[in-house]
Amino acid sequence: MSLIDQKQEQILEAALKRFSHFGVAKTTMTEIADDLLMSKASLYYYFPDKTALVLSVGENILTDFIEKQKQVLESSNDFERGLKDLSAVRIGFGYKYFMMHIGDGQSDINTSDPKFKLLLDDLKQKEIEFVSKYIKRFVENGLVKKIEIQETAQLFIDVLVGIWIAEVHVRNKSLFPSEALFDGIKIKSERIISIFCDGLKRN
Amino acid sequence: MSLIDQKQEQILEAALKRFSHFGVAKTTMTEIADDLLMSKASLYYYFPDKTALVLSVGENILTDFIEKQKQVLESSNDFERGLKDLSAVRIGFGYKYFMMHIGDGQSDINTSDPKFKLLLDDLKQKEIEFVSKYIKRFVENGLVKKIEIQETAQLFIDVLVGIWIAEVHVRNKSLFPSEALFDGIKIKSERIISIFCDGLKRN
DNA sequence: TTTCTGACTTTTTAAATTAATTAGTCAAAT
DNA sequence: ATTTGACTAATTAATTTAAAAAGTCAGAAA
Known part of the structure; x- marks a missing residue:
């Protein structure tokens, strides 16, 4: 699995946690980024937009x-x-x-x-x-x-x-x-x- | 059937028409009264409030x-x-x-x-x-x-x-x-x- | 070169304010 | 006993304003 895929996996995992707990609407990209100790801009390096992530x-x-x-x-x-x-x-x-x-x-x-x-x-x-x-x-x-x-x-x-x-x-x-x-x-x-x-x- | 009952029947009939057509929320008491060529105040003589009518x-x-x-x-x-x-x-x-x-x-x-x-x-x-x-x-x-x-x-x-x-x-x-x-x-x-x-x- | 970020702009959502509509009342008339 | 016009109170809708979130980008770090 490439490095980029690994990162995507981590993001998906973090997103899933928030989504399944609070729902999609109540989860912000900033929160997901914070959970992973990364910047929101980095998130957008791996996923073009929130919809793609969801x-x-x-x-x-x-x-x-x-x-x-x-x-x-x-x-x-x-x-x-x-x-x-x-x-x-x-x-x-x-x-x-x-x-x-x-x-x-x-x-x-x-x-x-x-x-x-x-x-x-x-x-x-x-x-x-x-x-x-x-x-x-x-x-x-x-x-x-x-x-x-x-x-x-x-x-x-x-x-x-x-x-x-x-x-x-x-x-x-x-x-x-x-x-x-x-x-x-x-x-x-x-x-x-x-x-x-x-x-x-x-x- | 008493006169008062007859009036109530008429009102119920008119209300039903509006309710079933537009829904309860989109029907006003004034509209029902107008349909019956009576004043809204008269409506309230026969029914204490909208809820009772509904x-x-x-x-x-x-x-x-x-x-x-x-x-x-x-x-x-x-x-x-x-x-x-x-x-x-x-x-x-x-x-x-x-x-x-x-x-x-x-x-x-x-x-x-x-x-x-x-x-x-x-x-x-x-x-x-x-x-x-x-x-x-x-x-x-x-x-x-x-x-x-x-x-x-x-x-x-x-x-x-x-x-x-x-x-x-x-x-x-x-x-x-x-x-x-x-x-x-x-x-x-x-x-x-x-x-x-x-x-x-x-x- | 690839990955990452702070600082930024744009878009969306929420809160507050105002305007309009509707429910409901009542004194007086029929 | 029944009806109504003129009224007030409560709700809802529209508008504006403020806040939050999405999304971008030039440039730094690895």
Whole structure:
């Protein structure tokens, strides 16, 4: 890894800490520079602007997010268990990066920026991809009905997102999320997953 | 119906028109009075303040909302069809009264007002009640598994609300809802309802 | 030559001030 | 008992001002 890459890594790390704690809007470039004992101007030597930095941090998180979800599904042989574990991973990430409000509308991040749109579209596409792949395995297994796999995968994710947003948006009036909120999301998600899986079972 | 009640009805009617069209915040008491060719002071003779008027309109809508949903379920003998029709009623209301943003967070209405909370809590309770009653019929029929009925009813509603909010909140960037948005909600809701029903079917 | 910085300018956001609108009241009239 | 014009009080919107943050650059340090 080149020296310049190393420096960028350090910056990304420092930025991530602040972003995930305080959100993007409440984090200034000066603060990040100070954390690293460097000048703000140096920061701008490694990243052309704040957006690029945010985007880079976002990419890292989403790559990790996708990877963890893939792993969980690939290592699961129990259809329902796998989807519940997937849900747990998603909720874990949501909790960890809650302050960044990635892709939930009330975002710090300028979601209208086409670069962010691209990132989120890519996320969505990949999610549908690996969930589809997972479902396909169990269809071929004969454990799951022959269904429109892509549509079902999409629907599954939509339902998880729906429960997430509904809970955060409607119940969570207190700006900061509580443990209880996430527990609630987890329980509800698992319940619907159970029924969902039963609904897909081959009779 | 007494004269005073008649006047109140007229006012409620005029208020509803404005509210559902422009939202509560963008409707002034003067406008409502003008629509009725009466003075604002007269309005205040019949309603103590704007909140009371809004609350009264809200009550009417929610009563109607509950009633229509009940009817649909009571007159259905096909489990899945009934729930899909229920969904259609809900989406219809959501479309009609979208500008009022009833109970979706970004509300015009001061949802922290305990009187509104009461109204929405009551709605929720009644919804769980009639969906539970509906499910119970089919459990007793033997067409649906023996399950935790109340929890399942609640979950069902949560899923519909989730899909609704997720679509409106994430996809609908354009303040005003499009027909396409509601079509999307309808399609997704119906898909998940199908799987949901299959998941609850007795084998 | 590559990396870094202090001092700077520009842009954005927040706070304070002012103006306009709206909610709500009331004495008097119908 | 009901209605209203003329009023005040409270909220909201627009404008201005001040502060903070983003972003630049000539030149120093490695």
